[in-house]
Amino acid sequence: MLKKAQFLLLNPQDDVVVALEQLISGAQLVDGVQVSGLIPAGHKAAIRPIAQGQPIRRYGQIIGFAKKAISAGQHVHTHNLAVGEFEKDYRFSEDYVPTAMAQAGDTFQGIVREDGQVATRNYIGILTSVNCSATVARAIADHFRRDLRPDVLEPFPHVDGVVALTHGAGCAVDAQGEGLAVLQRTLAGYARHPNFSSLLIIGLGCETNQIATLMKSQNLAEGGRLRTFNIQDSGGTPKSIAKGIQLIEDMLPAANQVSRVxxxxxxxxxxxxxxxxxxxxxxxxxxxxxxxxxxxxxxxxxxxxxxxxxxxxxxxxxxxxxxxxxxxxxxxxxxxxxxxxxxxxxxxxxxxxxxxxxxxxxxxxxxxxxxxxxxxxxxxxxxxxxxxxxxxxxxxxxxxxxxxxxxxxxxxxxxxxxxxxxxxxxxxxxxxxxxxxxxxxxxxxxxxxxxxxxxxxxxxxxxxxxxxxxxxxxxxxxxxxxxxxxxxxxxxxxxxxxxxxxxxxxxxx
Missing domain, CATH: 3.40.50 (Rossmann fold)
Structure with a gap:
C-alpha cells in the first residue's frame, strides 16, 4: 500500500486513488496526473483515462464499470461508475491453506454452564412468541432495570440484567411455512444461548406461533432454567406482568451463583x-x-x-x-x-x-x-x-x-x-x-x-x-x-x- 500525504493507492493495478482529505483542482496524484474538479475526502479520483464500459479497479479488483469516459484526475463516483455483470473465477479451494494453530492457546475469563457451554455475559432473558406479548415482556424487564430501580438487582451483583427481546412477527403467517420456521429457529437459538442463565417465554395464547409447537419443534423443554406462559391463560395484562416478575425473582438467586474462570x-x-x-x-x-x-x-x-x-x-x-x-x-x-x-x-x-x-x-x-x-x-x-x-x-x-x-x-x-x-x-x-x-x-x-x-x-x-x-x-x-x-x-x-x-x-x- 503506497501512502501519500493526500491520497492512497491501494494496489498497483488500481485505476483510482482514495482521497485522505478534500482534493482541489491541480493537486498532484501519481505520474504527473492532476486533480480535475473537487474530490471529497474518502472519495476516488481516476489516475488514468478510463473508456466508457471499461472495468474500474480498486483493491486490485473490479468495483464496477465506467458509465461514460472518465479523464485522469476526475472524480469517480455514482455519476460515472456503475455495477455490471462480469465473469468471476471462483477457483474453489485453490488458495486454501490449513491454519497454523497457536501452540499455547490464549484464554479468557468465561462463565461455564452446566452443559459445558461458555458464556461471556450472565443475563436473564424474556422472549416473546408474538408481537402481542411484547408490552407485557417489556413491563416485566422494566421492573428490574438498574437505571430505574437499582435496588432490585443489588443483591444479585453477578447478574448482568434482565432483558426483554421482542419482535413484530409470530402470527398471520403460514404455520408450515419457511418464515415461521426461521423465526422458531431464531427463538430457539436465543433460548439455548449460554449468555442467558435462565429464560422466560411469553405468548398471547391464540397466535400462530404457539409456544407448545415452538417447544416441540425445537426440542426445548420447560424446567428451572426455561419457563413459559400465555397472557390469555394468566388472566390478562396486570396479572401476567405480576406473574412474570415473580418468575424472574425466583430465577435470580440461581443466576447469581456464577463465577468466571x-x-x-x-x-x-x-x-x-x-x-x-x-x-x-x-x-x-x-x-x-x-x-x-x-x-x-x-x-x-x-x-x-x-x-x-x-x-x-x-x-x-x-x-x-x-x-x-x-x-x-x-x-x-x-x-x-x-x-x-x-x-x-x-x-x-x-x-x-x-x-x-x-x-x-x-x-x-x-x-x-x-x-x-x-x-x-x-x-x-x-x-x-x-x-x-x-x-x-x-x-x-x-x-x-x-x-x-x-x-x-x-x-x-x-x-x-x-x-x-x-x-x-x-x-x-x-x-x-x-x-x-x-x-x-x-x-x-x-x-x-x-x-x-x-x-x-x-x-x-x-x-x-x-x-x-x-x-x-x-x-x-x-x-x-x-x-x-x-x-x-x-x-x-x-x-x-x-x-x-x-x-x-x-x-x-
Missing part, C-alpha cells in the same frame, strides 16, 4: 458486522478486525462472517479459500438464492450502498463488498450456514443473512455468537443483548466526534501509520477483555434490547 479461546464465537460503512472501512477498521480474527482462529476460536448482499461481487475471494470445493459451492448457492429472491420481488441485489455509504465515498456494492470481506481475515472458509443455524464448526465460517445489521447480528447470536465486533465509518450506534458488541471506528474524525459510542479508533492506521497487524493484536486483546466481562460502550449506554430483529424473509439488503 479461565477458558480456552476456542469457546469464543464472534459475529462480524459492519454498518454505516465509508470508503475507509476496507482500508482501516475491516483489515484491523481481520487481523484480530486471524489471531482468534489460530487460537481455536470461531468468527462468523455474514451480510450476504455485502459480499456480492467479492465472493470469489472467499470461494478460493474454502476448505473444500463443496463449501465454496455452498457459498455460491447462497448468492444464487439471493439473486432469485430479488428477481421474484422485482428488486436488485446491487441496490447497496446506502445514502450514508455513498456520502462516505463508497460507490457500488462491489466496492463495499471487497472492503467488507476484509473483516474475515485471511484464514480458510470452513463452513457455510443458513440464517440462525447453530454454528458448530470452528474457524472462519459464513452465515447467510441480510446486510441490515440488526437482522444479521440477530441471526449470528441465534447461531451462538457470544461477542459481536462491529466496524463503522459513519457512526453507527448499536448493541446486541445478550452478547456484548465492540465498535471499531474507521476514521479519526468519527472517533473524535462520537468517541462515547466507539471502542477503538482505527483511523490511526492512516493518520499515524500504525501497523494493521499491531492494531489487530491490540483489538484481539480488547475482544478477550470484553469476553471476560469488561463492558463495551454500547453496554454502558444500554443498547441491546431493541436490536433483536429476527428475519421475516424478504429482500432486505
Amino acid at each position: 479461565a477458558v480456552p479461546v476456542s469457546h469464543l464465537k464472534v459475529g462480524l458486522q459492519c454498518g454505516g460503512s465509508d470508503s475507509y472501512s476496507g482500508i482501516t477498521a475491516n483489515p484491523v478486525l481481520g487481523a484480530a480474527v486471524d489471531l482468534l482462529v489460530r487460537n481455536g476460536g470461531t468468527a462468523i462472517l455474514s451480510e450476504t448482499p455485502e459480499i456480492y461481487g467479492a465472493e470469489h475471494l472467499l470461494t478460493s479459500r474454502a476448505v473444500t470445493p463443496r463449501i465454496g459451492r455452498k457459498l455460491v448457492d447462497v448468492i444464487d438464492w439471493w439473486k432469485e429472491l430479488c428477481e421474484r420481488n422485482n428488486a436488485a441485489l446491487d441496490n447497496n450502498p446506502s445514502a450514508g455509504n455513498k456520502a462516505g465515498g463508497l460507490t457500488t456494492v462491489f466496492e463495499k463488498s471487497l472492503g467488507g470481506i476484509a473483516k474475515g481475515g485471511t484464514t480458510g472458509l470452513m463452513e457455510v450456514y443458513q440464517y440462525a443455524e447453530p454454528v458448530e464448526q470452528t474457524g472462519l465460517v459464513f452465515m447467510n443473512t441480510p446486510g441490515y445489521d440488526p437482522i444479521s447480528a440477530t441471526g449470528q447470536v441465534a447461531g451462538g455468537a457470544n461477542l459481536i465486533c462491529f466496524t463503522t465509518g459513519r457512526g453507527s450506534a448499536y448493541g446486541c443483548a445478550p452478547s456484548p458488541s465492540l465498535k471499531l471506528a474507521t476514521n479519526t474524525i468519527l472517533w473524535n466526534r462520537q468517541q462515547d459510542d466507539m471502542d477503538i479508533n482505527c483511523g490511526s492506521v492512516i493518520d499515524e501509520g500504525v501497523d494493521i497487524a499491531q492494531l489487530g493484536r491490540e483489538f484481539y486483546q480488547m475482544m478477550l477483555d470484553c469476553a471476560s466481562g469488561q463492558r463495551s460502550k454500547s453496554e454502558i449506554h444500554g443498547y441491546g434490547q431493541n436490536e433483536f430483529v429476527p428475519w421475516q424473509l424478504s429482500v432486505i439488503t
Whole structure:
C-alpha cells in the first residue's frame, strides 16, 4: 500500500486513488496526473483515462464499470461508475491453506454452564412468541432495570440484567411455512444461548406461533432454567406482568451463583458486522478486525462472517479459500438464492450502498463488498450456514443473512455468537443483548466526534501509520477483555434490547 500525504493507492493495478482529505483542482496524484474538479475526502479520483464500459479497479479488483469516459484526475463516483455483470473465477479451494494453530492457546475469563457451554455475559432473558406479548415482556424487564430501580438487582451483583427481546412477527403467517420456521429457529437459538442463565417465554395464547409447537419443534423443554406462559391463560395484562416478575425473582438467586474462570479461546464465537460503512472501512477498521480474527482462529476460536448482499461481487475471494470445493459451492448457492429472491420481488441485489455509504465515498456494492470481506481475515472458509443455524464448526465460517445489521447480528447470536465486533465509518450506534458488541471506528474524525459510542479508533492506521497487524493484536486483546466481562460502550449506554430483529424473509439488503 503506497501512502501519500493526500491520497492512497491501494494496489498497483488500481485505476483510482482514495482521497485522505478534500482534493482541489491541480493537486498532484501519481505520474504527473492532476486533480480535475473537487474530490471529497474518502472519495476516488481516476489516475488514468478510463473508456466508457471499461472495468474500474480498486483493491486490485473490479468495483464496477465506467458509465461514460472518465479523464485522469476526475472524480469517480455514482455519476460515472456503475455495477455490471462480469465473469468471476471462483477457483474453489485453490488458495486454501490449513491454519497454523497457536501452540499455547490464549484464554479468557468465561462463565461455564452446566452443559459445558461458555458464556461471556450472565443475563436473564424474556422472549416473546408474538408481537402481542411484547408490552407485557417489556413491563416485566422494566421492573428490574438498574437505571430505574437499582435496588432490585443489588443483591444479585453477578447478574448482568434482565432483558426483554421482542419482535413484530409470530402470527398471520403460514404455520408450515419457511418464515415461521426461521423465526422458531431464531427463538430457539436465543433460548439455548449460554449468555442467558435462565429464560422466560411469553405468548398471547391464540397466535400462530404457539409456544407448545415452538417447544416441540425445537426440542426445548420447560424446567428451572426455561419457563413459559400465555397472557390469555394468566388472566390478562396486570396479572401476567405480576406473574412474570415473580418468575424472574425466583430465577435470580440461581443466576447469581456464577463465577468466571479461565477458558480456552476456542469457546469464543464472534459475529462480524459492519454498518454505516465509508470508503475507509476496507482500508482501516475491516483489515484491523481481520487481523484480530486471524489471531482468534489460530487460537481455536470461531468468527462468523455474514451480510450476504455485502459480499456480492467479492465472493470469489472467499470461494478460493474454502476448505473444500463443496463449501465454496455452498457459498455460491447462497448468492444464487439471493439473486432469485430479488428477481421474484422485482428488486436488485446491487441496490447497496446506502445514502450514508455513498456520502462516505463508497460507490457500488462491489466496492463495499471487497472492503467488507476484509473483516474475515485471511484464514480458510470452513463452513457455510443458513440464517440462525447453530454454528458448530470452528474457524472462519459464513452465515447467510441480510446486510441490515440488526437482522444479521440477530441471526449470528441465534447461531451462538457470544461477542459481536462491529466496524463503522459513519457512526453507527448499536448493541446486541445478550452478547456484548465492540465498535471499531474507521476514521479519526468519527472517533473524535462520537468517541462515547466507539471502542477503538482505527483511523490511526492512516493518520499515524500504525501497523494493521499491531492494531489487530491490540483489538484481539480488547475482544478477550470484553469476553471476560469488561463492558463495551454500547453496554454502558444500554443498547441491546431493541436490536433483536429476527428475519421475516424478504429482500432486505
